[in-house]
Amino acid sequence: MTRHTDRFFPGRPTLALAIALACAPAAFAAASPADGTSPEATPARIRPVAGVLVTGTAGTNDVGVTNPDGSVAVGSLSGRYEAFAGAEFPIDPNGLSLRLTAGIHTSTSFSNSSGGSEHFTRYPFEATLWYPLNDKLRVGGGTRYSARGRFSGPGRKSNDGLAATPALIFGVGYMIVPHLLLDARYVYERFERDGTDDLEASHWGLGLTAIY
Numbered sequence: 001m002t003r004h005t006d007r008f009f010p011g012r013p014t015l016a017l018a019i020a021l022a023c024a025p026a027a028f029a030a031a032s033p034a035d036g037t038s039p040e041a042t043p044a045r046i047r048p049v050a051g052v053l054v055t056g057t058a059g060t061n062d063v064g065v066t067n068p069d070g071s072v073a074v075g076s077l078s079g080r081y082e083a084f085a086g087a088e089f090p091i092d093p094n095g096l097s098l099r100l101t102a103g104i105h106t107s108t109s110f111s112n113s114s115g116g117s118e119h120f121t122r123y124p125f126e127a128t129l130w131y132p133l134n135d136k137l138r139v140g141g142g143t144r145y146s147a148r149g150r151f152s153g154p155g156r157k158s159n160d161g162l163a164a165t166p167a168l169i170f171g172v173g174y175m176i177v178p179h180l181l182l183d184a185r186y187v188y189e190r191f192e193r194d195g196t197d198d199l200e201a202s203h204w205g206l207g208l209t210a211i212y
Contacts, residue, residue, distance in 0.1 A: 044093070044097075046088065047212055048086075048087050049099060049209060050083075050085040050086075051085075051208060052083050053084075054081060055078060055079045055205040057076055057078035058204060060076075061200035061202070065151055071116070073113070074110055075109065078201055078202065081105070082103055084101040084124070086101030086126075097129070099140070100127055101125070101126045102126075104121065105122050106119055118152065119152050120150070122148060122164065123146065123147045123148050125147065128171065136174055137175075140173070141169055141170045149164055161193045161194040162191045162192070162199070165191065167189035167190070168188045168189075171184065171185035181209040182206075183206070184205070185204065186205075187205065189201040189203065
């Protein structure tokens with residue numbers, strides 16, 4: 001007996017293929033993420049930093065140092081120029097980062113009673129936390145320690161009995177162009193001399209920091 005169903009559905013394989021193709025977009029749509037779901041963010045990376053600062057004191061914190069020849073040099077420990085380099089390490093997705101740097105900080109000339117000049121140089125190591133308030137502005141703070149403080153002058157290199165103590169840093173940075181920040185800071189810093197005197201070395205700083 002002849003089957004009448006073949007007369008009414010002569011192209012069953014073609015019809016099945018058409019149905020499958022029609023359902024394919026719906027299947028892909030069901031497998032895709034829901035609308036509004038963003039792909040997973042790329043983890044933040046370590047960013048190198050480098051900067052230069054002009055530093056100074058808002059008050060008077062001159063100290064006197066005695067040279068081996070008996071002459072006395074008078075000047076400020078607050079320094080005048082600082083340069084540093086290091087890296088920033090991401091801490092959380094909101095932008096909090098840890099900056100670790102090492103640098104060199106040198107003073108202006110100390111006036112010398114014998115007519116020469118002295119400079120005080122130290123090598124600060126800093127650890128600061130920075131948090132972005134918006135796309136341009138960030139605030140930070142932390143600590144620093146100035147190693148190998150030395151007075152230098154004609155035929156002389158000595159620390160004159162000075163020992164650094166941990167200092168506190170408060171700072172703010174404003175991004176003026178991509179990868180370049182205008183940085184302002186205040187550093188509360190002291191040096192001890194021969195374990196007795198507490199010498200003022202606090203200073204402000206203003207400069208530029210490149211961050212990549």
